[in-house]
Amino acid sequence: MSATSAVTPVTRTTPAHVAPRPPAKRSSRTGRPRSASSYLLGALAIVAALVWAFPVYWMVSSSLLPSARLRATTPTFFPTDSSLRNYERVIEGSSFLSALRMSLMITSVTVVAVIVFAFLAALAISRFRFRGRKSFIIAVLFIQMLPAEGMFIAQYKMLSEFNLLNSVIGVSILYTAAVVPFTVWMLRGFVAGVPAELEEAGMVDGLSRTKAFLRITFPLLAPGLVASGVYAFLQAWNEFTVALIALPAEQAKTLPLWLRSFMNASANQGIDWGQVMAASTLIAVPVIIFFLFVQGRMTGGLVSGAVKG
Template sequence: MRAKTVRTGLLTALAIVLALAWAFPVYWMVNSSLLPNVALQSTTPTFLPFGGSFDNFRAVISDPGFLSAIGISLAVTLTTVAAALFIAFLGALAISRFRFRGRRSFILALLLIQMLPAEGLFIAQYKMMSSLGLLNNVIGLAILYTAAVVPFTVWMLRGFVAGVPVELEEAAMVDGLSRTQAFLRITFPLLAPGLVASGVYAFLQAWNEFTVALVVMTEQQARTLPLWLRGFVQASATRETDWGQVMAASTLVAVPVIIFFLVVQGRMSSGLVGGAVKG
């Protein structure tokens, strides 16, 4: 028992150290966002923002492109999440509940698509969006993001669907429910954690994506937040990089992600465990 207690204590201490190492860059970003540029350029690091202010945040928010960029990012991200979950959910149901010709090839294709480098598709994506008149368009960018996210999301949801026994639906149908009613009342609620976990993946991919947006959203007024942040850093570099404002901008970009995680963290935890089912 004593050896077990010592081992548990050591593992707990190691976990705390690793957690602090992981959280420190985030803390340093927030801490730097509250300090003036003079303090950040000092050779002596400032670990606590005593005497700091929200001036950097006010400077970032006053930038005319910030509100436009956050609106575009939210629109693209929410559209991508909704479309990806809808398409991937139907695809996961099809390959988990039905046996059809080409099923194995379809599953294999989902894995192979993930191996394609995104950079190799840029020219084709640009020409396609240009021919459709969807350059610098929220819908056009959301279509590209959805296409990129759906394969892995289908694969992810497949495990959740396969983990719900089909016998539950059959028992509900014996009790008088139709197939659709049995699915909506019995199966769908059990898949909620999987949908949340898949939604988190789609949200992060769409919110943080940079390279595809750089190719498709070429106009300044159509920039997403990552593109706006790059432009904000470049604007600072023309005079002297104001790291306080850069860190404040980075913090504001991360805030929606943090809020999203706080809202779905309970469902996400159960979803990540529930997805580890062999289907």
């Protein structure tokens, strides 16, 4: 045998009679089996959802029925002979377009003003320490506790003195003043939840304070701004009592005031509930469109805030 013998690598071969093992099958259940209480809670949730959705279904289905069917003693749960006659009568024979234009202008101005003022106030009380900060917070709490009915006379006199009755600006000022206090507290939680160290890290990397805020902090606050905008939109769109005081003219009506005109029926004719339901459905349509729009914006704000900066 030679001193320098060749070293052959040792390789392991699988015997021909041994079959490869099949991959292990994973169980379709990813957790513990559901108990009876889980099924019960699920059934209760479904029942609660049906109870919540039934008034909406009843409003829409009633708007598609003639008045004779609505006054019948037997309720109609499924509108088999439905028509759009009630919607045509509502749009053609009333000031729907004028009221819709008025509501859209007032709501748009209110939402923009509320977001701007509430965001600046929430940013100030969350990030800065200044003289009078505690007094400002107490004032915001105190304003929220004031009943709206106690300020109707003062609000009417104020708008009348400045010639702002029956105007978009006048009603928008009252709506903004009513919605801003709660929105400040809503946004304050979002601002306080974003660490100030993120901005400081951006400033260390060479950004100015303004650019660090716009590129890092502001995207993280986008969901809070959208939530505040949704709250302001609902408050301004559905408000009735303040509009009744600040818009006494017949030609200056928001949609809630316009809907009230359908309830002023004569004793002989009675209330046309088909038109009432059709008008209520038309008022709800812009709210649904707004929610469909901001839902994607809210999700996009969460995702962009998580990756930017």
